[in-house]
Amino acid sequence: MGTSIASVLMSFFLTACWDKIEMNELALVSMVGMDSDPDTGQKTIYYQVVNPASSVSAKGSPGGDQAPVYTYEISGPSFGEIRSLAYEVLPRKLFVAHYKAIVVSQRAAEQGMRDIINFIEMQPNGRASVPMLVADGPLSPVMRTFTPLERVPADDVESRLKLLTRESLMVGKHIRLKDVDERMQQSRAVVLPIIRERLGNKPQDSGARASEINASIGNLQIEEGAVIQNYRMVGRLNDTDLIWYHLLVGDKGKQAKQFQVNGKRLTLEMEQVRFNRSATCRNNRPLVSIRMDLEISSRLASDYVPQSWNETAQLQKQVSQTITQELEDFYEKTKKKGWDLLEIRETVRSHLPRSGPNFLAGGDWNDVDVSIGVNVQFRRIGSIHKL
Amino acid sequence: MFNSGVSGAFTSCEEGTGIISRFQFFLLAVNFILGTTLFVQIQILIEQGKQDAWLMPWWAGAFGIAASLVWIVLHRHYPGKSLAQIPILALGRPLGMAISMLYFLHFCILAGWVLRNLSDFLNGTIMPQTPGVVFYVMFLFVAAFTVAQGVETVARLNQFVTPFLFFPFWFVLLLASKDWSWDRFQPALHTDIWGTILHNHSFLGFPFMETLTLMMFFPHIQKDGAGRSLILGIAAGAVSLSLILYMLIGLLGVERASKLTYPVYTVVQEVSLGEVVENIHSIISVVLLILIFIKTLVLVYGAHALLNQVFRTETNWPFYLAISVLMAASAESIYVNPIQNNEWSSHYTFVYDTFFALVIPGVLLAATRVKNAVQKGRKR
Numbered sequence: 141m142g143t144s145i146a147s148v149l150m151s152f153f154l155t156a157c158w159d160k161i162e163m164n165e166l167a168l169v170s171m172v173g174m175d176s177d178p179d180t181g182q183k184t185i186y187y188q189v190v191n192p193a194s195s196v197s198a199k200g201s202p203g204g205d206q207a208p209v210y211t212y213e214i215s216g217p218s219f220g221e222i223r224s225l226a227y228e229v230l231p232r233k234l235f236v237a238h239y240k241a242i243v244v245s246q247r248a249a250e251q252g253m254r255d256i257i258n259f260i261e262m263q264p265n266g267r268a269s270v271p272m273l274v275a276d277g278p279l280s281p282v283m284r285t286f287t288p289l290e291r292v293p294a295d296d297v298e299s300r301l302k303l304l305t306r307e308s309l310m311v312g313k314h315i316r317l318k319d320v321d322e323r324m325q326q327s328r329a330v331v332l333p334i335i336r337e338r339l340g341n342k343p344q345d346s347g348a349r350a351s352e353i354n355a356s357i358g359n360l361q362i363e364e365g366a367v368i369q370n371y372r373m374v375g376r377l378n379d380t381d382l383i384w385y386h387l388l389v390g391d392k393g394k395q396a397k398q399f400q401v402n403g404k405r406l407t408l409e410m411e412q413v414r415f416n417r418s419a420t421c422r423n424n425r426p427l428v429s430i431r432m433d434l435e436i437s438s439r440l441a442s443d444y445v446p447q448s449w450n451e452t453a454q455l456q457k458q459v460s461q462t463i464t465q466e467l468e469d470f471y472e473k474t475k476k477k478g479w480d481l482l483e484i485r486e487t488v489r490s491h492l493p494r495s496g497p498n499f500l501a502g503g504d505w506n507d508v509d510v511s512i513g514v515n516v517q518f519r520r521i522g523s524i525h526k527l
Numbered sequence: 528m529f530n531s532g533v534s535g536a537f538t539s540c541e542e543g544t545g546i547i548s549r550f551q552f553f554l555l556a557v558n559f560i561l562g563t564t565l566f567v568q569i570q571i572l573i574e575q576g577k578q579d580a581w582l583m584p585w586w587a588g589a590f591g592i593a594a595s596l597v598w599i600v601l602h603r604h605y606p607g608k609s610l611a612q613i614p615i616l617a618l619g620r621p622l623g624m625a626i627s628m629l630y631f632l633h634f635c636i637l638a639g640w641v642l643r644n645l646s647d648f649l650n651g652t653i654m655p656q657t658p659g660v661v662f663y664v665m666f667l668f669v670a671a672f673t674v675a676q677g678v679e680t681v682a683r684l685n686q687f688v689t690p691f692l693f694f695p696f697w698f699v700l701l702l703a704s705k706d707w708s709w710d711r712f713q714p715a716l717h718t719d720i721w722g723t724i725l726h727n728h729s730f731l732g733f734p735f736m737e738t739l740t741l742m743m744f745f746p747h748i749q750k751d752g753a754g755r756s757l758i759l760g761i762a763a764g765a766v767s768l769s770l771i772l773y774m775l776i777g778l779l780g781v782e783r784a785s786k787l788t789y790p791v792y793t794v795v796q797e798v799s800l801g802e803v804v805e806n807i808h809s810i811i812s813v814v815l816l817i818l819i820f821i822k823t824l825v826l827v828y829g830a831h832a833l834l835n836q837v838f839r840t841e842t843n844w845p846f847y848l849a850i851s852v853l854m855a856a857s858a859e860s861i862y863v864n865p866i867q868n869n870e871w872s873s874h875y876t877f878v879y880d881t882f883f884a885l886v887i888p889g890v891l892l893a894a895t896r897v898k899n900a901v902q903k904g905r906k907r
Contacts, residue, residue, distance in 0.1 A: 146668075150669060150672075158657035159653070159655065159657050264651055264793075269797035321786075325782035491714075493713075
């Protein structure tokens with residue numbers, strides 16, 4: 141008897157009436173845009189909320205002419221206050237736990253992203269494991285662009301980033317908010333992808349977007365990289381620099397690139413298979429050495445394929461020289477700009493804990509010697525026959 | 528004469544004569560140590576110990592074992608007696624009862640902390656709207672119900688749930704290992720870890736000296752095996768904490784782990800396996816909640832058994848009600864906000880716990896020795 145009363149009483153406790161959540165009372169945020177006006181300090185958040193009425197299903201007319209997402213733009217004096225102000229325009233409870241990307245406007249990134257990162261990181265539902273992107277120019281056009289093929293822009297962006305990480309060296313792995321947070325606290329640098337709206341007459345209506353054959357017009361584009369140092373965007377890397385940067389920090393991804401070998405142009409696909417970065421002390425100066433093994437393939441070559449072992453060896457040597465030269469040039473360039481993109485400081489700090497701090501405290505990391513070694517191996521070929 | 532009379536009265540009114548195995552007691556000790564520690568201490572430990580923080584539980588655990596030796600020696604003098612009966616036997620009824628009541632209040636205050644940490648966690652993560660009292664009543668009701676079934680039920684319940692805590696917990700932590708980086712430990716052993724360890728004395732008190740509560744189980748353990756199981760339990764708890772700290776540093780890095788409110792929760796929240804396994808942090812929430820429940824359960828058992836043994840009660844339910852009200856009230860009022868709690872623990876936890884875990888047992892031990900010496904002298 142006592143047991144049955146107790147079990148009935150216990151079942152009342154399991155209802156959790158205070159925190160019940162109904163799916164159709166939630167605004168499911170798929171992408172967040174954050175902006176901050178440097179003059180007035182006014183903050184703006186763009187919430188891209190999934191429209192449940194437009195069923196993003198595989199078959200049939202997708203929910204008629206309904207937009208797949210709605211973008212809510214809310215401004216306020218601080219990001220925290222915006223969470224309360226949101227309900228002036230939003231009829232459902234904000235649900236931010238499942239968003240897939242954060243876009244920060246360029247001016248907010250240049251001004252400093254510390255409060256943006258802390259704001260998201262400090263909330264238990266903040267989800268710091270999503271990629272961060274920097275919008276080229278103003279944020280609102282980026283947040284109000286429909287994408288073809290993938291109807292929800294957040295899915296589109298997420299998928300593109302994944303492909304770019306895997307199939308190119310243009311985007312690295314460490315672009316998530318948590319990586320930015322950790323690296324900023326360690327005074328390291330991060331390079332985030334830049335997203336922009338392509339020029340052209342942008343379809344303002346998802347129906348028009350869906351019926352437009354030219355996918356390039358008014359679509360989003362991810363290119364170039366924003367260098368973030370000390371919570372601020374300090375400059376840009378173009379696509380070629382991005383390749384060298386990601387090689388130098390050990391990102392693995394395939395990348396096809398055209399090289400000049402023996403005066404001939406040759407497109408080779410390269411992939412990093414081994415990467416090692418260490419610091420030693422030589423002549424009372426720290427020496428950071430970066431060693432990498434690359435595998436190259438002529439799978440995508442349409443111009444020239446080596447025909448003999450000799451030619452292969454020569455090709456390997458020349459490609460290795462070219463890449464080493466490019467990497468060294470890239471290092472010089474970043475050094476001139478004061479960007480520690482090769483993580484020299486961090487390497488010295490962690491590998492030379494006794495003597496390292498003295499160097500870093502006494503002068504700048506420019507005094508550190510850097511040696512870069514590239515080993516190239518020609519492994520895969522598309523066709524052995526002379527083209 | 529007086530001695531045997533009192534002890535005879537106690538054995539007659541002890542609630543049941545449940546026997547728990549040494550392994551069950553070992554598991555209780557481990558889960559009691561992990562309990563709230565995973566919520567409250569992890570972030571503080573990493574903030575203080577940096578990349579070498581995983582060494583700190585080793586030292587604190589060694590201290591905990593040393594402290595437990597005092598209790599074990601004390602218990603040797605009173606085989607078959609619990610913490611509630613020993614003071615009365617050692618110091619006589621009036622003074623001994625006062626000390627037993629101090630322990631009762633100590634248990635209620637510890638339970639207050641445990642429950643408050645629980646409601647802070649739930650309000651901060653998955654249930655922001657629910658008032659804390661709901662959690663307290665819920666936990667205390669189930670705990671009191673379990674305790675009413677006897678000590679064997681308490682031990683068996685714990686033994687039953689432990690595999691459901693152990694395997695999911697380590698499994699989800701292993702799933703997170705995609706983000707593992709050895710660089711986060713470098714430079715290894717270059718922080719002033721020994722200085723930090725000595726500075727952070729509150730870690731010795733909470734959770735290690737709180738294991739004193741487990742002395743309430745001593746009379747029930749099979750073949751008087753309490754001592755070794757307790758020592759093994761404290762050691763296993765310390766090693767688990769060390770492993771968890773190690774994993775968190777490798778997965779989150781020192782910077783993030785010392786900034787986040789609940790690093791264990793966040794690390795699992797960020798697990799993402801091939802777009803299929805995502806947002807699995809509810810697993811870790813449930814594991815942490817059950818661990819907290821075990822700690823509450825031990826404290827409720829301790830408080831109730833103490834009252835039962837001191838006052839030789841006949842009806843039980845008014846005492847469960849009273850204990851629940853006391854514990855819920857102390858949870859509601861134990862601190863205003865976590866800042867106050869942190870300040871308190873960094874200044875006073877060590878002193879506070881030392882008083883209950885070392886000073887009083889030390890006095891009891893001394894009193895027993897003196898009494899034995901006097902009695903021997905009389906016999907001659």
